[in-house]
Amino acid sequence: MKHPGHNNGDVKPQIGNMSLTLKRIGHYLLKRKGKLLLTMVMVALSSLLALAGPFLTGKAIDDYIASGDERGLIGLLAGLALVYIGYSAVSFLQNYWMVEIAQKTVYELRDDLFRHFHKLPISFFDKRRHGELMSRVTNDIDNISSTLNSSIIQIASGLLTLAGSIAVMLYLSPLLTAVTLLIIPLMFYGMKWITSRTGPKFKEQQRHLGDLNGFIEEAISSRHIVKMFSREEEMIHEFMEKNERLREAGYMAQAYSGFIPKLMNVLNNTGFAVIALVGGILALNGQATVGTIVIFTEYARQFTRPLNDLANQYNTMLSAVAGAERVFDIMDTDEAVDRGEGKIPPLAGEVTFDNVSFSYDTDKKILSNVSFHASPGDMIALIGPTGSGKTTIMNLLARFYEPNEGRILFDGINSREISGNALRSQMGFVLQDTVLFEETVMENIRYGRLDATDEEVIEAARQANAHSFIERMPEGYQSMLRQDGSGISQGQRQLLAIARAILADPVLLILDEATSSIDTITELHIQEALGRLMKGRTSFVIAHRLNTIRRADQVIRLKNGCIEAIGSYEEVAAAQ
């Protein structure tokens, strides 16, 4: 149970777990030691000044107002004025710096989480709902954010004020102090009872919120299907189940959190009454003055207020920890192993599959003992029925996945010795699912090579036969595309993806059903450009269309993850 992430909802908060999480957050905070130190100095000052205020007020009543000492009172009031001004200035400054520290921490945390996403293997994303992962970047981190803004100052000033109040109270009257301190054990047990309920509920709440987020994302991105199949009611129904779970977890978390100020209030008020009672009796016996009682009730409040704050902050922290654990959960997920050489000289384009076997899950082999060799400049066509392993070969070439057995060699070097990024930076891709970004057409094509000029982008679009339809769009190359790709057709999206690959100008080209949604006449037009593009490069092509396959130097026919036939088009056709 030491590792975060395994909570069943009714598990009691794990102290070791929590302190580990807090330590990790602390590590981020400590990156800004200087400002943090300054803030802490301000907190100390403001706590001191906060204590000085009522002390001087009490003095004013006891020593000057009651006795009618005008000059003394003026002096004291002047001092008090300074204290108040200082207090406001200092408490402004502490917050001013703290917000910066907190938000920079949140920024870094979010950034690290994002960076980690990019180090995770592709398989990590295969079975997770996007919206659930998004919730960690927004909702969970937002939870941490709001806590950090205020909690650290409140905790620090709470502790200081507490220590100060106890010291002054002891000085004023040890007996009354003892009465006041009776609150602490009561509070301790009360808090323990409350937080053992809120802690797990906070975690549940964040989990359900993530779940809901995941559902919403999926529901919205598949809205056309939902509409088509008239499934709105069912979607709403499923949503409501998740909504209900979130409501229940949220209710318990909030109701019990609401206990804390009430608990502190009753302790506070009772304390006030007890002090007044005991103080009154003491005063009767001449053991205390009226002024002492007034000051004391004031301090008792000063004393319970930080206790109240600390109790609330502890609870808020539990809620932040619930968010943070979900963030760290991801960060603790193992990165994809991508050691290998980070920088490699330009490849010639020789590719060898040497007895490669692969399975996504351990059970079913997608590829078994696949071997072939591509010389630099070869065009390899992969054919075979759906599910025979064509795309898997592409995935392995791109090192999205690693083979379970066998080796893939690039220019005779084992792919494991080259980093995936170094390898992919020499490859160009047109993937099966066309991805466009919420950017202009221009930027979407430029994604292939970030330093390409506008002219180069347009040239690539021309070659991909995309220029004419882009020109017809309302704002040409500056037209914004939507993420869901509405506004342009599937075939046009593929043309953009091809333009992107043309612009990338790679050594190795991978085209996975690159033209499947493009009509064959348009395809003929881009064939020429593709032909030019493939010249002198090794290319791997998955296609169903004859005229694409015919031009291949080698055709590999796959069936059930095995090579059924390999050779020239005529040879493979004859092998049937």
Place this chain on the structure above:
Amino acid sequence: MNHVWALLVPYRLRMAAAWGLMLLELAVELVLPILMAKMIDDGIVAGEVNSILFWGSIMIGLSLFSFAAGITNSFIAARIGQNYGFDIRKKLIEKVQSFSFGQYGHFDTSTLITRMTNDVTQLQNAVFMSLRIMLRAPLMIIFGTAMALFVHFKLALVLLVTVPFMTFFMLFMMRRGAGMFRRVQIKLDKVNSVMRENLTGIRLIRAFVRSRYETSRFERAGKALMEDTIGVIRTFESIVPILMLVMNGGLLFILWLGFMEMQNGTATTGEIVAVINYAARIIISLSIFTFITLAFARGKASAVRINEVLAVDQEQLPAVTESYPAEGDLFLENVTFTYPGGKTPVLHSLSMRVERGSIAAILGETGSGKSALLSLIPRLYEPSEGRVAIGGRDVSQMDVRQLRRQIGFVPQESHLFTGSIIDNIRWGKKDATDEEVVEAAQKAQIHDTVLSLPDGYNTVIGQKGVTLSGGQKQRLSIARALVRQPDILLLDDSTSALDVKTEAALINAITSQNCTVLIVTQKVSTAEQADCIFMIEDGQIAASGTHRELARKNSLYRRLLESQGRGGGIHEASGS
């Protein structure tokens, strides 16, 4: 705002109860100093032990009473808060599900997600806070002032100056803050959107080695969010120091005035202590104002955003009570159509007729309007001119749900859901028996593939079916449409990844279904099996007829044939 606040109306009684309880609690707190003054004057000064004990125990009893009230309030408030959030999310999902295709364009997916989770949480928090503590502080100030005035009118007059000033100041800040928070939420949308793009495009990003570029994009979004957050929180953090300064100034004045009054014999020590006590309580309750104004401003900003979604008018569809079977010939008459937000029409007075039970193939260039044509039949969009009719009845006069229930639709991009294969197929018809599911899978030529998977029909596939091959995904979504046993089947280029043999078997199986089929395709081999082929060019029917007729008389069709490497009726390479 009306939509959002209207949802609070059902809770008005419970809200009143929560406020009532809060008032009780507050009343106790306010009465305590009076009782204390009484105890000092009657008990201590007069030397009456019984009086001290009497007042003391009343004070303790009252604080226990207020505790009970507080706890009850906490439960009620949590219930209302969570129910309110639940209701808003319910309204939002219902609204979003009712959006027409055009209306989805108003909101980006990621902003809808933020609004449905994060914004609801903010608003819910504001409501919960207002029921639990928010009103406490303002009421504390009002009652504190009133009580102080009651104790000693002249001394407390100062409060009448400072309190209104503070009120205006806070209202001003809240108004400003709401605007700032709206900007913060927009920045959060951006973070969400970049994150989402990275999740959906993870393969492409890895393929083009753009992790670093994406990270810098994310960092820009994160930094903008951080800067805006720091700005808004700093603004709010400045509120309390300013208020403190004003109130503390008032306190000094009270001390001075108290001294004068005492000199004149118009005030007692007890009175001065009581007024100071009230002033001190007011000051303490000030510290929560950062929190309150912040939560309110934030809640207000989120309420506006939620309201924007709820305020979208439901598109008025003519009320239809009768339902007609979607049987008979499918007929499009002079249909002109422009996508919402688009400038040029994609279909120009297009007319076509498809006989009941026949298979029609639609061919045309990329972007010629094929998908648009299909989307008009189930009324995903309404034509700008002309009409679509089934069996002589205008579809615009049919109940949308009824109509769609009789249509099976397979979109270009096969969109599957997180869940098992059987769930995904049954998605097409929720009460389909296992036999019906298997039958649909068999017809879609996916049954054998499913059986070969480790868990068969219970195999879980990830979002968008990432662990399946392109062809498998297409066939699954065909099965999903077939399980509905539709009268009309629309295939939007959804057989592109299938080999010829599988496709032929599929079309054969569909023929036995006895439904009208519209199939958009790029492949002549598919079109060949159709009863009638429609050639679309620039949104108009350029030609129609059987394969033989078109091959003889239509030049575009001939060019298509040639582009697919066939003069006559030879088969394609892949597959058989």
